[in-house]
Every structure is written in C-alpha cells, then in structure tokens.
Amino acid sequence: xxxxxxxxxxxxxxxxxxxxxxxxxxxxxxxxxxxxxxxxxxxxxxxxxxxxxxxxxxxxxxxxxxxxxxxxxxxxxxxxxxxxxxxxxxxxxxxxxxxxxxxxxxxxxxxxxxxxxxxxxxxxxxxxxxxxxxxxxxxxxxxxxxxxxxxxxxxxxxxxxxxxxxxxxxxxxxxxxxxxxxxxxxxxxxxxxxxxxxxxxxxxxxxxxxxxxxxxxxxxxxxxxxxxxxxxxxxxxxxxxxxxxxxxxxxxxxxxxxxxxxxxxxxxxxxxxxxxxxxxxxxxxxxxxxxxxxxxxxxxxxxxxxxxxxxxxxxxxxxxxxxxxxxxxxxxxxxxxxxxxxxxxxxxxxxxxxxxxxxxxxxxxxxxxxxxxxxxxxxxxxxxxxxxxxxxxxxxxxxxxxxxxxxxxxxxxxxxxxx
Ligand SMILES: NC(=O)c1ccc[n+]([C@@H]2O[C@H](COP(=O)([O-])OP(=O)(O)OC[C@H]3O[C@@H](n4cnc5c(N)ncnc54)[C@H](OP(=O)(O)O)[C@@H]3O)[C@@H](O)[C@H]2O)c1
Numbered sequence: 001x002x003x004x005x006x007x008x009x010x011x012x013x014x015x016x017x018x019x020x021x022x023x024x025x026x027x028x029x030x031x032x033x034x035x036x037x038x039x040x041x042x043x044x045x046x047x048x049x050x051x052x053x054x055x056x057x058x059x060x061x062x063x064x065x066x067x068x069x070x071x072x073x074x075x076x077x078x079x080x081x082x083x084x085x086x087x088x089x090x091x092x093x094x095x096x097x098x099x100x101x102x103x104x105x106x107x108x109x110x111x112x113x114x115x116x117x118x119x120x121x122x123x124x125x126x127x128x129x130x131x132x133x134x135x136x137x138x139x140x141x142x143x144x145x146x147x148x149x150x151x152x153x154x155x156x157x158x159x160x161x162x163x164x165x166x167x168x169x170x171x172x173x174x175x176x177x178x179x180x181x182x183x184x185x186x187x188x189x190x191x192x193x194x195x196x197x198x199x200x201x202x203x204x205x206x207x208x209x210x211x212x213x214x215x216x217x218x219x220x221x222x223x224x225x226x227x228x229x230x231x232x233x234x235x236x237x238x239x240x241x242x243x244x245x246x247x248x249x250x251x252x253x254x255x256x257x258x259x260x261x262x263x264x265x266x267x268x269x270x271x272x273x274x275x276x277x278x279x280x281x282x283x284x285x286x287x288x289x290x291x292x293x294x295x296x297x298x299x300x301x302x303x304x305x306x307x308x309x310x311x312x313x314x315x316x317x318x319x320x321x322x323x324x325x326x327x328x329x330x331x332x333x334x335x336x337x338x339x340x341x342x343x344x345x346x347x348x349x350x351x352x353x354x355x356x357x358x359x360x361x362x363x364x365x366x367x368x369x370x371x372x373x374x375x376x377x378x379x380x381x382x383x384x385x386x387x388x389x390x391x392x393x394x395x396x397x398x399x400x401x402x403x404x405x406x407x408x409x410x411x412x413x414x415x416x417x418x419x
Pocket of ligand 1: 133134135136216220240241242243244245246247264265266267270285309310330331332333334335356357358359406409410411413
C-alpha cells in the first residue's frame with residue numbers, strides 16, 4: 001500500500017506537468033483551428049460566388065463551426081483536436097446529449113443533437129445504458145466546475161452501458177461487453193468515449209442500469225477512506241451525509257470491511273435508511289451535537305477515520321471528534337472552503353488531514369484507482385454485500401428535473417438518468 005501511495009504521488013506530479021503542457025498545446029491548437037475554420041468558411045463562400053465579406057457573416061459562420069465542435073457549455077472548451085476536414089466527415093454521425101446552454105439553473109439543461117464523441121486509440125466507445133448524477137454536476141451546470149482539459153464538455157462523471165467500439169491500443173475490452181466506467185465528463189449522452197483503464201465489468205447480479213451508480217462513489221470512497229486513510233477492521237468510521245450517494249456506499253463498504261460506522265444526516269427517515277444499510281450510530285446533525293455523541297459512543301476516545309463532505313463548517317468539530325492518530329479526509333466543501341486551524345490540536349493528537357478530488361487526476365492515476373476498486377470493492381458487490389441505492393430514474397430528457405431533485409436534497413442515494 002505504501003509503494004502504491006508513492007506511485008500515486010509520483011503520477012500526480014507527472015500529471016500536473018502533463019496537464020500544464022496539454023493546456024498550452026490545446027490553446028495553440030484552438031487558435032490554429034479557428035484560423036483554419038475562418039479560412040475554410042471564406043473559401044466556401046468564394047466558391048459559391050456569394051462572398052459578401054461582412055463581419056457579421058464571418059462571425060456567424062465561426063460560431064456555427066464552434067457549435068459543431070461541441071463548444072456549447074457556457075464557454076467551456078471542447079477537446080476537439082481533429083482537422084476541419086475530419087470534423088466535416090464525422091459530422092454525419094450524431095447523438096443526443098444534455099447541453100448546458102448557458103451557466104445557470106436546472107432549466108439551462110437541454111437535450112440536443114450533437115456530434116458523436118471521437119474515439120482515441122486507448123479508449124472504448126460506450127453506448128450509455130444509464131448515467132448518474134453527482135453534486136459536482138450542479139457546480140458544472142452553474143459554470144463553477146469546468147471539465148479537465150481534453151474532456152467531454154458534457155455533464156456526467158460515470159455511466160454503464162455496452163461497448164460499441166474499441167481503440168487500436170485496447171486489448172482488454174471487446175465490442176458487446178457490458179461495463180460501467182469512471183468518466184471525466186460526457187455521461188449525459190447516448191454515447192461516451194473513455195480511456196480503457198477507467199472501465200470495469202458491470203458487476204454480475206446488478207442490473208446494467210444500476211451499475212451506473214457505482215463507479216464514482218466506489219472510486220472516491222476506496223481511494224480516500226481505504227487507500228489513503230487506511231480504515232481497517234475493528235476501527236471506528238464517521239461519514240457525514242450518510243444518506244448521500246457517497247454516504248450510502250461508504251456505510252456498506254466500511255461495514256463489509258469490518259468497521260464500526262457512525263453517520264450524520266438531517267432527518268429521522270434518512271437516519272433510519274442508514275441504519276438499515278448497516279450504520280451503527282446514527283446522528284441527526286440538526287438536533288444533536290455530533291462531537292458530543294461521538295465522544296459518548298466511543299467512551300471519550302473519538303473515531304479513527306472521518307470522511308467529510310462539509311468542509312469549513314465542520315473542520316474544527318471534526319478534529320475534536322477524532323481519536324489519537326485519527327485521520328480526516330475531506331472530499332467536499334458544502335459548508336465552505338476557508339477556515340482556521342489550531343495546529344496544537346493536530347500536533348497533540350497526531351492527526352492526519354487530507355483532501356482530494358477524483359476528476360482532475362490523470363487517466364493513469366484513475367486507472368490505478370479503478371483496478372484497486374475492481375480487486376477490493378467488486379467482490380463485495382458481486383457477493384450482494386454492497387447494493388446499489390437508487391432513489392429515482394429519469395429519462396435523459398428530464399435532466400433538469402433530476403437536478404432539481406438533487407438540489408432539494410430529498411433523495412437518498414443515487415439519481416439515475418436513462419438515455
Ligand atoms: N472529492 C471527490 O472526489 C468527490 C467525489 C464525489 C463526491 N464528492 C463530494 O461529496 C459530497 C456528496 O456528493 P453526492 O453526490 O453523494 O451528494 P448528494 O447525494 O447530493 O448528498 C449530499 C447530502 O449531504 C447532506 N448534507 C447537507 N448538509 C449536511 C450537513 N451539514 N451535515 C451532514 N450532511 C449534510 C444532505 O442530506 P441531509 O438531508 O441529511 O442534509 C444531502 O443529501 C459532495 O460535496 C460532492 O462534491 C467529492
């Protein structure tokens with residue numbers, strides 16, 4: 001595990017350097033492409049003897065070409081690097097995807113006809129059976145969480161489906177395989193291209209639709225709570241937001257690995273649901289002080305590991321809830337991102353504080369996490385010890401309605417979209 005962590009850290013440094021270079025190349029490529037597109041448009045007009053040369057006409061044409069390249073998400077750039085000729089050839093193939101017409105509320109999400117994704121040599125093309133919502137989608141919709149460079153401009157961090165095509169360098173997967181995948185974007189569509197290393201076999205015993213509920217939560221929870229915070233059998237584990245997509249999965253996998261699980265949630269119904277999933281100590285954060293309850297339940301000791309989605313608002317209280325040698329892992333900032341820290345608490349209790357996001361990791365880093373998940377989480381799912389928790393299914397055309405539900409926080413577990 002130590003070697004693996006060092007390997008992940010090295011990959012992270014390499015990724016940062018690669019991303020910086022990729023950004024520069026993308027920007028240059030974008031500028032070159034735009035000039036080529038303008039030149040092609042003008043040439044077309046000349047050929048047809050209707051060159052008017054007005055600035056308005058030029059601008060309109062450039063915008064049309066931009067749109068056909070998928071630059072549609074409120075100014076979020078597409079990854080397209082193909083030549084104008086290649087794009088023209090491929091424009092015949094189209095699919096439906098949910099487009100963010102402009103940053104804003106749920107109503108900006110519209111199902112539109114767009115180009116098929118391009119398949120790179122190390123990727124597979126998946127015909128999407130289902131995709132799942134994540135809180136991050138709401139931020140992206142509002143224009144506050146752009147996709148990483150080179151990723152699809154469309155929403156959707158995970159999917160399930162059937163492999164429709166494989167890139168030249170892909171050996172593990174075949175056309176027709178039923179799979180699910182961790183995506184950097186693009187799940188809210190009929191098809192998505194994804195690096196082969198981010199694909200998992202759909203777990204037997206789970207419907208192909210429901211398999212879409214697993215990639216994001218399993219990769220997030222495994223890479224943080226288990227790979228980094230090293231939660232082990234017999235230890236105590238507190239997960240905030242026990243009824244969330246992340247929480248409902250974390251409860252089950254932590255129980256499977258032999259931990260005692262504490263949760264916070266905001267209602268009796270949600271806490272009852274968490275208890276049914278296996279949670280041992282259920283705390284209503286609206287009516288109880290979770291620090292006091294944790295201390296009471298652990299004989300004043302505190303818990304070994306906390307998975308936190310709230311951030312600043314809970315930071316101090318999380319430190320107070322940890323035992324000696326306790327580990328806090330922050331994966332969300334729903335309660336703010338800026339806070340103060342009294343280092344004496346960290347020093348005296350020998351605490352470890354970590355934070356990480358999944359989406360901006362390199363494909364190699366994600367592939368390493370996915371393989372760990374396949375080895376350590378998939379057996380629990382196949383054995384029926386970890387079950388999908390799906391609150392509601394919506395057709396892809398009702399993505400706006402699905403976002404409203406997530407923002408209301410009435411749901412428990414995952415919300416799925418079906419193309
Ligand atoms: N870093 C990463 O790689 C990564 C990956 C995936 C997700 N995340 C983060 O993980 C979080 C959960 O994501 P999700 O998609 O599972 O979201 P979700 O299903 O929408 O769940 C969020 C839940 O948080 C609960 N909550 C709100 N305020 C709370 C509080 N003060 N204390 C305890 N619970 C509270 C709400 O339920 P109540 O009714 O109980 O309030 C809500 O249902 C988000 O912040 C997301 O950004 C991070």
